[in-house]
Amino acid sequence: MAMPMRRTLVALHRATCRRLTNAEVSLDVRHPGPLFLPVRTKKRYFIPPAVGMKAKMEGFTEAKARAAGIVGKQENIERPINISCTAGVFDPYIPPEGDARLSTLSKEGLKQRAEQIRQSATSQLAIRKIKEHDSLFKTRDFAERAQEIFVEAHNALTQFNKEKLHSLVTERCYPEMTRGNRYKTIRWSFIESLEPPRVVHARCTDMVTKGNVYGQVTVRMHSRQSLAIYDRFGRLMLGSEEQPKDVLEYLVIERHLVNPYSRWRLHGKIVPSWAPAKDPIIKTVMIPGPKLRPGEEFDALNHEVPKPAAVQWYK
Amino acid sequence: MATTMTGRGIAFLRNISGVLHSRLQVLGGSPQQLSCLHTSSSLESKAWEKKNLKVYPPQLPDEPRRPAEIHHSRRQIKYSKDKMWYLAKMIQGLSIDEAIAQLEFNDKKGAKIMKEVLLEAQEKAVKNHNVEYKSNLYVAESYSGKGRYLKRIRYHGRGMFGIMDKVYCHYFVKLVEGSPPKTVEKTSLDQAKQYVQNLKNRTIIHSL
Numbered sequence: 001m002a003m004p005m006r007r008t009l010v011a012l013h014r015a016t017c018r019r020l021t022n023a024e025v026s027l028d029v030r031h032p033g034p035l036f037l038p039v040r041t042k043k044r045y046f047i048p049p050a051v052g053m054k055a056k057m058e059g060f061t062e063a064k065a066r067a068a069g070i071v072g073k074q075e076n077i078e079r080p081i082n083i084s085c086t087a088g089v090f091d092p093y094i095p096p097e098g099d100a101r102l103s104t105l106s107k108e109g110l111k112q113r114a115e116q117i118r119q120s121a122t123s124q125l126a127i128r129k130i131k132e133h134d135s136l137f138k139t140r141d142f143a144e145r146a147q148e149i150f151v152e153a154h155n156a157l158t159q160f161n162k163e164k165l166h167s168l169v170t171e172r173c174y175p176e177m178t179r180g181n182r183y184k185t186i187r188w189s190f191i192e193s194l195e196p197p198r199v200v201h202a203r204c205t206d207m208v209t210k211g212n213v214y215g216q217v218t219v220r221m222h223s224r225q226s227l228a229i230y231d232r233f234g235r236l237m238l239g240s241e242e243q244p245k246d247v248l249e250y251l252v253i254e255r256h257l258v259n260p261y262s263r264w265r266l267h268g269k270i271v272p273s274w275a276p277a278k279d280p281i282i283k284t285v286m287i288p289g290p291k292l293r294p295g296e297e298f299d300a301l302n303h304e305v306p307k308p309a310a311v312q313w314y315k
Numbered sequence: 316m317a318t319t320m321t322g323r324g325i326a327f328l329r330n331i332s333g334v335l336h337s338r339l340q341v342l343g344g345s346p347q348q349l350s351c352l353h354t355s356s357s358l359e360s361k362a363w364e365k366k367n368l369k370v371y372p373p374q375l376p377d378e379p380r381r382p383a384e385i386h387h388s389r390r391q392i393k394y395s396k397d398k399m400w401y402l403a404k405m406i407q408g409l410s411i412d413e414a415i416a417q418l419e420f421n422d423k424k425g426a427k428i429m430k431e432v433l434l435e436a437q438e439k440a441v442k443n444h445n446v447e448y449k450s451n452l453y454v455a456e457s458y459s460g461k462g463r464y465l466k467r468i469r470y471h472g473r474g475m476f477g478i479m480d481k482v483y484c485h486y487f488v489k490l491v492e493g494s495p496p497k498t499v500e501k502t503s504l505d506q507a508k509q510y511v512q513n514l515k516n517r518t519i520i521h522s523l
Contacts, residue, residue, distance in 0.1 A: 046464065183370050185370065230373040233383050
């Protein structure tokens with residue numbers, strides 16, 4: 001009884017071994033694999049990153065390679081950098097006080113309107129220089145185009161369309177617009193323009209070499225917009241969607257004039273010193289208090305919160 | 316047992332060997348097949364940190380305000396995951412001030428590290444995740460996981476050796492805005508009543 005069992009078992013063993021060693025593709029096998037099959041291919045060990053640093057730190061390997069004549073990796077390769085926008089606003093426009101407060105029909109309003117761009121000589125020179133490079137430049141059309149660029153750029157910001165935003169906005173303005181907004185939802189809509197946009201200021205500057213001209217044009221626009229920013233969880237952080245606001249803005253549009261393929265792009269905004277304060281954000285924020293010496297107590301009644309100085313700044 | 320195997324028996328055995336062979340091929344399989352079992356590298360997956368990147372759509376004005384959730388972790392802490400577990404479960408469900416206070420006066424090594432992690436998480440909540448009051452947070456989830464161990468040789472007598480593990484652990488914490496949820500404590504009398512009720516609710520089927 002035991003003998004036949006052993007014989008069949010041996011036969012079975014031989015059969016399987018033969019089959020395994022031959023590795024013939026039988027009819028019912030679905031995945032014809034290689035002859036030598038690794039059983040475990042998942043990495044199960046852990047090498048800490050500090051292993052191997054000792055050999056590299058000694059520094060003999062470099063000298064040996066150089067002595068042997070092996071050309072290693074070339075450091076200090078020259079890489080051309082493309083500067084397609086300036087670092088800031090050159091000679092910024094200082095908007096006159098009470099710009100949008102006076103109506104155009106009153107005497108002072110007419111005076112302000114009369115102070116047009118023709119008064120400023122440097123702006124005229126700059127516009128002449130821009131017309132040298134771009135013959136189709138006209139201040140009237142340009143102002144409307146500037147407004148269109150502004151609206152499109154902000155729409156791209158709400159969708160967070162990076163490529164479109166880069167083509168409408170310079171590299172200096174891009175981080176200012178998008179910092180902190182990656183995980184927030186912005187709802188912005190341009191409702192209407194209250195006054196036609198006007199070109200107010202123009203400057204041409206050179207960067208690095210003398211002929212490398214960049215043109216910056218400031219456009220003033222008065223419009224009605226609505227803005228609402230929601231945080232990561234969908235809660236309102238700033239503004240409201242139903243209530244629009246009248247906004248007077250001074251946009252700086254820039255172009256690299258020497259480059260024939262450059263475009264007019266939004267470079268920044270000028271915020272005048274007399275601008276009204278913005279609405280506060282919905283949440284409460286802690287302001288750091290005064291530094292107390294040990295033993296001193298905080299006097300809440302006599303403590304004044306320091307207000308920032310009214311300075312023109314550009315964003 | 317019969318002295319000779321029947322023809323059917325031999326065919327059955329051959330079948331088994333065939334199935335085994337095909338099974339081994341499938342299991343051993345091509346390397347492409349094996350790699351699809353683990354699509355993402357599970358050794359360095361940072362799924363907990365990625366939970367912070369989820370953006371919800373803006374809420375409608377009639378919806379209840381969604382509480383902010385902040386996920387924070389620290390990886391490769393030189394401590395045992397089992398020892399860390401006790402501390403992690405101690406602070407689960409407490410408000411963040413309460414949790415920090417408990418950890419400050421705990422003598423364990425992991426308590427100091429956990430306190431740092433909680434303070435980091437609180438700062439991140441206020442700065443990045445639009446949380447209004449830093450005390451208005453509670454610990455919703457807190458647990459420890461196994462980190463990647465280093466292996467060393469531990470020498471025994473008579474030329475024997477053992478493989479010693481240098482243990483590391485990860486610590487994960489989830490802070491949620493709001494006051495901690497109150498757990499209703501069940502008294503022993505309530506539990507006894509519940510037990511009696513369960514007994515009374517039994518139905519006897521197929522009875523007269």
